[in-house]
Amino acid sequence: MSKTLISLFLVIAFALVVACVDVTPEELKAILTNVPKAKVTNYAQYMNDAMDEGDIDTCCEIAAFIAQVGHESGDLNWFVEFASGSAYEGRKDLGNTVKGDGVRYKGRGPIQITGRANYRAAGKALGVDLENNPLLAQEPVIGFKTAVWFWNTRSLNKYADCSQANFDIITKRINGGFNGKADRDAKFAKAKKVLKC
Structure with missing residues (x-):
């Protein structure tokens, strides 16, 4: 077998190992324990569709995205800011x-x-x-798409490599600081464990 074919095989094998399949409702509930039970199936579908369209597709990218979105929305319980604006x-x-x-x-x-x-x-x-x-x-079906839009316009996938240092960069780019860092970090650790990153 030529070196080129071996290299190509290794690249494909690596991509298959790193890429994640869609997050199941059970996995989403295990990561975001307070997500509304009656809505978790729809939320998982909307999130998966938006992540697929936005190329958030490695295990680490998905784990980071779920952790950040989970914190920002209180485990997907609120999709509107509490303050008046x-x-x-x-x-x-x-x-x-x-x-x-x-x-x-x-x-x-x-x-x-x-x-x-x-x-x-x-x-x-x-x-x-x-x-x-x-x-x-x-509306969740649009909201997950706006979240992915925000994520991609800030180039956050490039920091989603499962390292804590880069996850902190994502937190700062979303929040402007480190508000809720402990909760974000705990959700990230749980997401990596549940998704086996």
Whole structure:
């Protein structure tokens, strides 16, 4: 067998080992123990579909994504920011230039995209008019897609290698700091264990 064929075989074998299959509802419930039982099957499907479309497909990428989304949404229990959004009023860095934009474009979805500019960009990428219909972002089928959009526009897959140092970079890029670090880290460790990363 030539060296080229051996190299190709090793690359394919490695890809098969590293790639994960879809997360089952049972695995999702084992990682995010407080996910609503009645919704876990649908949530697993929406999440898998969004991750597949967004090329979040290695075990470490999936584990990191679930851990971060799980923390941000309280184990997929809330898809709307608790605060009114008034703190974002007039924030030009978020594209909030029209009176009422802060409340209208407050955080929604499992990663809770925020601001008119993010709603516009995510909607354009997904082919959904989120700017004129911001409440769609809190619907799980769209929300998981906005979370993957956010993840990919921040190039977070390149840090999702199962190392704690790089997971901390992901946390900082999502949160702007390290709020909820202990919970994020615990979810990441559990996800790696359940998914056998």
